[in-house]
Amino acid sequence: MATASSAGYPESGRSQAVRTERRTSTETKPAFKSTELFVYLAAVVAVLVASAVVGGNAVRADRFPADRAWWYITLLTVGYMISRGLAKCGSREPTDPTDRNTT
Template sequence: MHRGEETKPAWKTTELAVYLLSVIGVLIASNAVGDGAGNNGGDYFAADKAWWYITLLTIGYLVSRGLAKAGSRTRDDDPRVNN
């Protein structure tokens, strides 16, 4: 009987794609919002706030991968594992 690896490799998951698109979206939004100089305001979406959201996204991604590896098995053949 062939036992599969615990989970798919990270690059084969939709979580990775969603994570990367979310990070890119946060960076674009932070850059596009502007500094609010014309409205006597400050930077509404400063870099420190953008990196805070990226940190939260990273923690969420790591937790989701940890939960995925918590006991599920895949029947996917990974050429790096099967010789």
């Protein structure tokens, strides 16, 4: 038989009460539901179209070559990844769509 300590816990060291927590919110809403995904995709398409339209001809050199366009797309991708990371680290969305009380 375990004797109780001065704090009221058994001497065995294990607490009898098991704490269970229910997850009440998700990290953030999915990326396809956010406007930043659509802005990112529009910017990528705009860079690709601009690179194709501004191409050079026989008289002048190509002022917006493909390697520069892909560099800009890489920068856009890094910016998008950073923005999603910042969005995920600080906001919460309720798991139950009917429960809008977040803690």
